[in-house]
Amino acid sequence: xxxxxxxxxxxxxxxxxxxxxxxxxxxxxxxxxxxxxxxxxxxxxxxxxxxxxxxxxxxxxxxxxxxxxxxxxxxxxxxxxxxxxxxxxxxxxxxxxxxxxxxxxxxxxxxxxxxxxxxxxxxxxxxxxxxxxxxxxxxxxxxxxxxxxxxxxxxxxxxxxxxxxxxxxxxxxxxxxxxxxxxxxxxxxxxxxxxxxxxxxxxxxxxxxxxxxxxxxxxxxxxxxxxxxxxxxxxxxxxxxxxxxxxxxxxxxxxxxxxxxxxxxxxxxxxxxxxxxxxxxx
Amino acid sequence: xxxxxxxxxxxxxxxxxxxxxxxxxxxxxxxxxxxxxxxxxxxxxxxxxxxxxxxxxxxxxxxxxxxxxxxxxxxxxxxxxxxxxxxxxxxxxxxxxxxxxxxxxxxxxxxxxxxxxxxxxxxxxxxxxxxxxxxxxxxxxxxxxxxxxxxxxxxxxxxxxxxxxxxxxxxxxxxxxxxxxxxxxxxxxxxxxxxxxxxxxxxxxxxxxxxxxxxxxxxxxxxxxxxxxxxxxxxxxxxxxxxxxxxxxxxxxxx
Numbered sequence: 001x002x003x004x005x006x007x008x009x010x011x012x013x014x015x016x017x018x019x020x021x022x023x024x025x026x027x028x029x030x031x032x033x034x035x036x037x038x039x040x041x042x043x044x045x046x047x048x049x050x051x052x053x054x055x056x057x058x059x060x061x062x063x064x065x066x067x068x069x070x071x072x073x074x075x076x077x078x079x080x081x082x083x084x085x086x087x088x089x090x091x092x093x094x095x096x097x098x099x100x101x102x103x104x105x106x107x108x109x110x111x112x113x114x115x116x117x118x119x120x121x122x123x124x125x126x127x128x129x130x131x132x133x134x135x136x137x138x139x140x141x142x143x144x145x146x147x148x149x150x151x152x153x154x155x156x157x158x159x160x161x162x163x164x165x166x167x168x169x170x171x172x173x174x175x176x177x178x179x180x181x182x183x184x185x186x187x188x189x190x191x192x193x194x195x196x197x198x199x200x201x202x203x204x205x206x207x208x209x210x211x212x213x214x215x216x217x218x219x220x221x222x223x224x225x226x227x228x229x230x231x232x233x234x235x236x237x238x239x240x241x242x243x244x245x246x247x248x249x250x251x252x253x254x255x256x257x258x259x260x261x262x263x264x265x266x267x268x269x270x271x272x273x274x275x276x277x278x279x280x281x282x
Numbered sequence: 283x284x285x286x287x288x289x290x291x292x293x294x295x296x297x298x299x300x301x302x303x304x305x306x307x308x309x310x311x312x313x314x315x316x317x318x319x320x321x322x323x324x325x326x327x328x329x330x331x332x333x334x335x336x337x338x339x340x341x342x343x344x345x346x347x348x349x350x351x352x353x354x355x356x357x358x359x360x361x362x363x364x365x366x367x368x369x370x371x372x373x374x375x376x377x378x379x380x381x382x383x384x385x386x387x388x389x390x391x392x393x394x395x396x397x398x399x400x401x402x403x404x405x406x407x408x409x410x411x412x413x414x415x416x417x418x419x420x421x422x423x424x425x426x427x428x429x430x431x432x433x434x435x436x437x438x439x440x441x442x443x444x445x446x447x448x449x450x451x452x453x454x455x456x457x458x459x460x461x462x463x464x465x466x467x468x469x470x471x472x473x474x475x476x477x478x479x480x481x482x483x484x485x486x487x488x489x490x491x492x493x494x495x496x497x498x499x500x501x502x503x504x505x506x507x508x509x510x511x512x513x514x515x516x517x518x519x520x521x522x523x524x525x526x527x528x529x530x531x532x533x534x535x536x537x
Contacts, residue, residue, distance in 0.1 A: 227384035
């Protein structure tokens, strides 16, 4: 971290001065780790039409926190991660073994999880207000240890991408074809939805549940407006997320608004701009 | 136009294999989809599967591909006498590609035939290999197009090229002619004819286009839950079963 603080010290911002405003420097580092992570996952979320799924995950992730708290875990996040992974696995299983449309299955899971969360949180007359902070999120509260955890997650997802991207992509584009070529579609889907589940759960404290899905949808949606192939798609998605993340953090600092919301608004702007240029790729 | 069929007692074929389906039955959710399905597929043969929608054609394909539990038996016999599972090339039914999907033909192909992660720059060698595969279906010029921007005929050709890599013993095509215009249709069928001769592989396809059966296929199987008629195109198209399944008073050439 010392190295990072020294590096930031070279930036021409008042908060970047040495020995001050550590929360801002931590937040900047967190943004530099989180946004490429979401930019990367985003490409696959949009491609496999799972934006509604990731939305449902976000809304039900606090259930895991509530359960973790109930079980008396020191850090309820571990309970939440476990819950999210099980949620994703069950969802993939039910989706594969029913004739119901995917959005129906998501509706079933999402409402069940949210209800369970509210039930556990308010059990014995508890108040729900302690979860309010999760809805908006606060990236300025991020600690170096958690940034380390995020960096580990980023590394894991990059490794997943290098090892399994081809199979993930084929499973998303055409499951039957993928299956005929010996790809185990169920496990590809399960693996990917668990990855989203864990990333959403870990990041929601800082980004905020209400807007976290925008980070999983907007970068790739904008990328699709311009990209002609998968290289460009990844590039536009990751760079867009990164730029919006940095711009959003700075704007939230100077205008004193929620960082998650600022990042999302920049991403929406990015989408709007790419939308205007979408016709030129043919 | 039609090639000489291999006789059952004749000399084995070069590497390709014979598919023998006996008393096959498939159930889904408690109801029977296929029952008592039996037929043979010899190498170098083009066999067409016809039948109304919901007759179980796609289920039969998926069963042969090993994707569905079934009763009865599916036996493969290779020329070398081994009964090892042969490679099956599969061209799925009108796969819908999102028109906006930024997946190029090169991306799609490379992801299916290699281990190289395709979100990274693709090495020249791999690109050359994909181009070579596309050449088999005269599709070299499609390599940088997006999958979603291909016409029906172009998409079928790309998927056919993919099914031919690695070279299979049996090629299965699920309604390859749907969504393909007349020119594309002839081009595709000529290509299949060329492929089965050049690589001596068996082709099993489903179709609703009865007009092309006589010219391009060796054998036709009329399927509706079970095999209702099997034989040369002439025999099946003039059969009583064919007329009753498709509610036709005049048999031939109608769609």
